[in-house]
Amino acid sequence: MKMRAWILNEPSPVSDRPLTMAELPVPTPSADQLLLRVAVCGICRTDLHVVEGELPVHRSPLIPGHQIVGRVAGMGSRVEGFAIGDRVGVAWLNRTCGVCEFCLGGRENLCEQAMFTGWTVDGGFAEFAVGPAAFTYRLPDTFDDIQAAPLLCAGIIGYRCLRLTGLSLEDWRGARLGLYGFGAAGHVCIQLARARGAEVYVCTRDRERHQALARELGATWVGDAKDEPPIKLDASIIFAPAGELVPVALRAIRKGGTVVLGGIHMSPIPAFDYSLIYGERVVRSVANNTREDGREFLLEAASTPVQTHTQAFSFDQANEALIALKNDSIRGAGVLVMH
Ligand SMILES: [Zn+2]
């Protein structure tokens, strides 16, 4: 059986429309994998980094896409607990080794041998995809397919970023959180933070869409990317891949506060004066997520409940969707819809 899939042969700027449509055999699930008929696949900034070559090439040609919502259409001989037709999600963390010090220590997100959907293995910009059953998520019924897609990366990563701010659950009431960049992850993150009782300060360059959405979702204050919020913040998350925002965010944070870098790629961070980080301020990155992050997040997203704002693109528009993401012209999260 054949399927239609978008493939990347060689990274290049999205303005060159680097994805090409191909007809490929439907993949056969290995013993521990599910075969999914893909319903939708979210579009994430990481896809942009893969397609444009900011991340190294691990597989060529490659089917990108790592926020896959689909129905089980087949499975390997060792899979248990799934039935044909079940709705599941496949996310960025595709597989880990299970035996390295990180996997054994509860930090599988740092696994040395980890595989990543739509980067080191084929992803979901296709009519079918495979993924290990142990790394797929059941999706809460409160979200339809399109609403669920951005939860699978933007949502889970945003959740882990919130965790790594160092604020404990009881600290959130009245806490002041800064968000730099307000795309797919930011718009989910603000909803969790607000539901936990925090004030959220949003710095983003796009007035028309991102700043407006931030206001709509209850931001206490909204400014331009480099504007200084009117009050010192307890913690901040930088989602924009712009290293020059690190000193900007440090300047806006109180002593002992943490700046979390949420992206997989960032432009170089300029040198800054020691006084900006003195006072026990912390800068730390977030790398991937554990499955526990994913499960906890999906529960919290359903109970909050998070409302994802999405812009649907038809399957044929994968290149256009990536161009729109690059131009910051998507309000909320972009999603490719297969049929
Ligand atoms: Zn490992």
Ligand SMILES: [Zn+2]
């Ligand atoms: Zn992603």
